[in-house]
Amino acid sequence: MKMVQHTSLNDILHPRSVALVGISSRPEEFTHMYLKGLIDFPFKGPIYPVNPKVTQIRDLQAYPSVMDIPGPVDYVFSLLPARLTPPLVEECVAKEVNVLAMFTSGFREKDEAGAAMEAEIVRIARKGGMRILGPNCLGLYCPAVGLGLRSDFPREVGNVAFISQSGGNATDVIMMGKHLGIRFSKVISYGNASDLSESDFLEYLTEDPETEIIAAYIEGVKDGARFFRALTEAAAVKPVVVLKGGCSEGGNRAATAHTGVLAASEVVWDVALKQSGVIRVYSLEELVDVILALKLVVHSGPNLAIFSIGGGSAVQAADECERAGLVVPLLPTQIQQKLEEFTPDVGTSVRNPVDGAWLTPDGIEKAFKILSECPDINIIVPIIRVDMLLGISGVALAEGLSQAMIAASKLTSKPVVFVLRASNSIEAQQAAIVMKDHCLEANIPVYTSVSSAARALSNVVRHHQRRAAVVM
């Protein structure tokens, strides 16, 4: 057995070989999703299925146990039931595995016997110099080494790290982010945090050159002082977005059943998160919305020029943005005059919100250029009503208009953030998704409602203002 010394977290997060223990021989079993993810990505090193009943699974040689695998094994992902776990930990230690990640639940979150078993496996692992991820987690998604978890996760490496106490929430954020152009350096689902914990990851990610934005879903922590220190240090270096799960009575009950965390007062969390300088969000959707804005809106000013099609839409947009803490200022007279030169004088407004209902693509380009010259404006927000455009003259007009706006966006020096409002119909959603993809190709963030855009921008603008205040 090797000397008791811990492998660096960087090596743990970039394994060169993987074993899946407890993988069924039946490919229709849902856990095969994880094996298929590794094969399809593909994972850059050897993949070893472990199952004592068969010799082959999905064209790969299967091994009766971890000990029977010929080469070294860096990363073991176990799907075994809890009761079979202690011997597996012994075996992995003997095999000099770097880290054992456990999908398995039925530990601390279940009952006292489960908690005792969890303590026991951690004791064995620590003694043997191995780390444990989970139990009750999905483990790692690290596209740089092809550790893919699921076939439908993005292959590309990005600059966002997400640590999540919930595997389901990790999956949801990856999938929501996938379709908004968000790519990850690594996603770590860490479940019960029996050994490796949020603080380990935060300390690592603070230094990680591959990570520019850190996001976290956290239900509870064991060492509050260390966590608060790690969080504050991370937030001093990179934007950190935190979703705290289990803030309500019902949510806390669910968190205890989920990852066995202890209740901590919402007041304590609220103060700690505020003081640490992170961006706190309240839903997975908001988490993804904020990451998107952080990725693309590098700016510190709250002043929006809203560009709408229709007066009622303009009124609503201004209300929702100002309610979120942003500002929709009256445009200076000389800017209004420039806009008036080519804006029809009825059924429009050039004061801000700019209601450009009757503008041609050429007019949109001129308007964006003029707005981008205005020092009172920080961000330009065009709002597209997809169903209205489809109703007037179909997909061509809708896409033509959004293309004109995207082209105009490229000519401005200010960030542009699109809102694409669409009804819940297949036609409108399809058209909206095509327009969204065009925007994302042009590095323009897209939101599906004014309120989600306003909330995300408000969070990011406040973040940049806070950072500017600290630096000064």
Place this chain on the structure above:
Amino acid sequence: MKMVQHTSLNDILHPRSVALVGISSRPEEFTHMYLKGLIDFPFKGPIYPVNPKVTQIRDLQAYPSVMDIPGPVDYVFSLLPARLTPPLVEECVAKEVNVLAMFTSGFREKDEAGAAMEAEIVRIARKGGMRILGPNCLGLYCPAVGLGLRSDFPREVGNVAFISQSGGNATDVIMMGKHLGIRFSKVISYGNASDLSESDFLEYLTEDPETEIIAAYIEGVKDGARFFRALTEAAAVKPVVVLKGGCSEGGNRAATAHTGVLAASEVVWDVALKQSGVIRVYSLEELVDVILALKLVVHSGPNLAIFSIGGGSAVQAADECERAGLVVPLLPTQIQQKLEEFTPDVGTSVRNPVDGAWLTPDGIEKAFKILSECPDINIIVPIIRVDMLLGISGVALAEGLSQAMIAASKLTSKPVVFVLRASNSIEAQQAAIVMKDHCLEANIPVYTSVSSAARALSNVVRHHQRRAAVVM
């Protein structure tokens, strides 16, 4: 000329003949959308295009003026520019038209000259016993008489009335509602409210047997006392949902440019709306969400049983619902015991939120039945993560599971409200829309996020509690 006496609002809202004035001869012109809407629906009476330059438009005989139309004309929709409007009003009065609705803008919202012209046309109309709708509006959508406005609006008559000072917002609400099974008795876009106003409509809709739910988008009112009285009387009889536009500085500036309303303090509005007993909402999306809940959730209790797939999803759902003022109570021990009989004992929870990750369709049915027997629970909220299901085994599983939940919903005596969370991809949206349509066919309201469901349910539960308190 007939005696100066006003036609009843009911007759005004159910015209038997329609003229479109200022309709272009070119079918590609966007205003043709409104003529096409009437033809396609079809409108149940004669449609008269008015254009002095041609004799035929879209297979219909065109007339040089309103006076040249052979039969009576109940409803005139005008697209003429503002400066041509006074003579048109004279003509319509002479023709004994019931109501002239004006798309035309460039009146009070533009400048003093526009305000003077608006006052002048109202004077002419009142003297002649004719009503004016608008200007600066889309007029009426009344499916009962085939007054369709747009070809893509629903043909079916419903029980929701929507009055909107913005034509764009009227269109958006109709289209958003269309795909959520919301149908309208009538939608009235009334723009500048130069003559017929929100108070006229509220008084009418309070008595209207075709209308069970009233919704309103209002930027400003001229007679605050009458409006407050009308609103309070309406809210005493039917649920009334109000979105006030122009609450912020930027929004108010936009509202003044849009329909020429005067600024009124947000504080005054807030107090008035609270006292009148309406449900106040803050976006068009929320307006539609609340209508959907009002339509299908006839209940007064705030206690939810959340049925999730995955622990992290359960935690988030409980947090978001309790933050919105709902309650996710611990289930009574005997209910938990009944659920435990068929729920796997790891990776699940039966305490509430119920995490039924490993339940079969049969198990879902049993669980819903048991929850529906629990007197502590008012509403059952299943949460489906569409991408997760698609990732595990494709569309078939996703739809099978939602079908099982819908079938189970039909067996319970309690309202069931679905949340279908899906990423912004074509595959996930398509699958979600299919599931949504299945739910709506079963009269189950569907939301796309927990936060939107929670906000809508909280509003509706508080509304029912308020009503119960008034009745007692």
